[in-house]
Amino acid sequence: MDAMLVVDMQMGLLKGDPKHDLCGVTERINRLSTKVRGDSGKVIFIQHCDGDDFAPQTPGWQFLPELLRDPADIVVRKSLNDPFAETDLQARLEEIATNRLFIAGWATDFCVDSTVRSAVANHHNVVVVADGHTLSNRPHLDAISVIRHHNWVWSHLITQRSIKVAKADELLL
Numbered sequence: 001m002d003a004m005l006v007v008d009m010q011m012g013l014l015k016g017d018p019k020h021d022l023c024g025v026t027e028r029i030n031r032l033s034t035k036v037r038g039d040s041g042k043v044i045f046i047q048h049c050d051g052d053d054f055a056p057q058t059p060g061w062q063f064l065p066e067l068l069r070d071p072a073d074i075v076v077r078k079s080l081n082d083p084f085a086e087t088d089l090q091a092r093l094e095e096i097a098t099n100r101l102f103i104a105g106w107a108t109d110f111c112v113d114s115t116v117r118s119a120v121a122n123h124h125n126v127v128v129v130a131d132g133h134t135l136s137n138r139p140h141l142d143a144i145s146v147i148r149h150h151n152w153v154w155s156h157l158i159t160q161r162s163i164k165v166a167k168a169d170e171l172l173l
Contacts, residue, residue, distance in 0.1 A: 002041035007105025012060020020143035104132030
């Protein structure tokens with residue numbers, strides 16, 4: 001069974017500086033999560049819950065209202081960059097017997113990167129949605145360069161399973 005991790009697509013994390021192609025990323029996440037659900041897979045929303053801006057029930061803690069969510073979706077709350085650390089994410093993935101794990105969300109260079117690397121370390125077959133993650137420009141590098149760099153790095157990780165980096169349109173075929 002496929003599963004899709006949607007990392008930290010929350011109001012508080014996505015306010016402030018412009019995020020690269022946020023509307024497009026959200027739309028691609030919605031289309032891919034709809035496909036995963038339609039193929040009897042699971043969509044898991046990762047929700048950061050640390051600090052005043054992300055305390056449960058605060059405006060910053062809420063998922064973007066543009067995200068299409070389903071009552072059957074799973075929510076895993078985390079307090080670190082890595083959603084596998086100090087959470088039950090790995091147990092949930094084992095419970096649903098995940099064959100492939102799609103990864104998308106915010107922020108390419110922090111939580112998405114941590115998620116990809118931990119998924120690989122936990123022996124999952126990983127599919128990173130190449131145009132399904134975003135961030136703001138960094139002081140030393142623009143967002144497009146950060147995204148391009150991480151997509152390249154992830155596609156060259158050495159794993160015990162498989163890793164693929166592909167655009168949403170390829171994955172929706």
